[in-house]
Amino acid sequence: NKPKLAIIIDDVSTASQVRAIKSLHIPLTMSFLPPRPARPNSAKLASHESFYMVHLPMEAQNFSAEEPNTLRVNDSQQVISTRIKKLKELFPKVKFINNHTGSKYTSNEIAMNRLIFACKANNISFIDSRTTAKTKAPKVMKNFGLNYVARDVFLDHHMDKPYIITQIKKA
Secondary structure (H helix, E strand, C coil), X not given: CCCCCCCEEEEECCHHHHHHHHCCCCCCEEEECCCECCECCHHHHHHCCCCCEEEEEECCXXXXXXCCCCECCCCCHHHHHHHHHHHHHHCCCCCEEEEEECHHHHCCHHHHXXXXXXXXXXXXXXXXXXXCCCCCHHHHHHHCCCCCEECCXXXXXXXXXXXXXXXXXXX
16 A cells, blocks of 8 residues: 555667666666667567566657657558557567657547557557647546556656756655
């Protein structure tokens, strides 16, 4: 009956990042970006972990450094389902995904319905990174009869150690 805190470290994609996270010796959840030419080993790195998440690139309102294979609001159900199935093949132990960027995507109810349908079909739960206050994830999750889980505190919005410590205390 004790309160629990989950700290998710996003954007994990290299061996040096994994080593740095593990060197802290505290229970942190790594959320791995899907492989791409600049970081081809992210899925292999995740395979060595007992628990991890996938940090799924999703369309943002404004973002200049978009990831390859970013989900877009206009993607069909087939495109989304294929992408989620491929993620499950790359990351076979994945049980949770969260959104990388995604302010435009998560604020679109139709797109979120397609994503949650595909996730549910692959036994994957969605955790909302809350990149926008206009997220439709709570409504969509409720419509699917699923629990809505979201980020409460963003730890490193500012890359400043005192700020981050304050955010950890807030969490």
